[in-house]
Amino acid sequence: MASWWKDRILLDLSGQAPSPLKDFHQLLVTKDEVIWRWWKISLRNDKKVAPGEVRESHEDFVYDDRMHSEVRRVFGESWLEYTKNLCKGNIDYIVRMPKPLLILMASYLDLEDIASLAQTCKTFREVCNSDTLWERIYEDHSDTVTDEIRELAKDISWRELFFTNKLQLQVKLRRKREQSAKSKSSKDNVFLTTQ
Known part of the structure; x- marks a missing residue:
């Protein structure tokens, strides 16, 4: 100390x-x-x-x-x-702890407790809303995390991804695939027209 x-x-x-x-x-x-x-x-x-x-x-x-x-x-x-x-x-020693350690501690809490903790101070609001925490929570509550899910999380955040139901998640993944296919085909068309 x-x-x-x-x-x-x-x-x-x-x-x-x-x-x-x-x-x-x-x-x-x-x-x-x-x-x-x-x-x-x-x-x-x-x-x-x-x-x-x-x-x-x-x-x-x-x-x-x-x-x-x-x-x-x-x-x-x-x-x-x-x-x-x-x-x-x-x-107040606890808010002076390194953020990664606070995130690790918060990851062991129940979701209701995380919501309560976020209301205590600015530091814990930042910790409880951090993408790193919600990525850990998502990984703990999910069977598999694919690269496609990780790409979607970059767009909408891990927290939103966690609270999205499975049907909505499938729709978002389908849209993401369609956008990727469109951007790939437009790049291919640009490449073909320049040759």
Whole structure:
């Protein structure tokens, strides 16, 4: 676990301050500290202000009301609470796992559970809607996966293919064959006319 933590950024937010200010801000939370950076943007050339930075330990950030008000002003209350939770050690490890591992874990769930998991956060929505996951699910629930099925999945996605009933699947495969035959015959005709 220590190697996972080394030089790990837990949170990296950046954005412009709310109107009428045009200042740019960045909030970084690493395993050891909170870094708040700002760049003053002014339409006037008479004042040159250098960028600024404040670094604090997690413990200092939890009790720094001035820093809290800045984070709240720029990023909102929800990001402030999330940052304070990170500083208190409440880290969401599961969404920080590599996507292939999350997909593997999701592939062992029932379909109802995958639908529920997709509603929990953005990361799991991406995982639960990924083509890689649905390819695994399709292969687990199907007797054989032909090259023709793989080509169709490229066109419509593995998820849609999984939820397509057998009759609809046969129609889609027939259409795909017809399109392939048409494109092949048109290529042959072009080849013959050029000779």
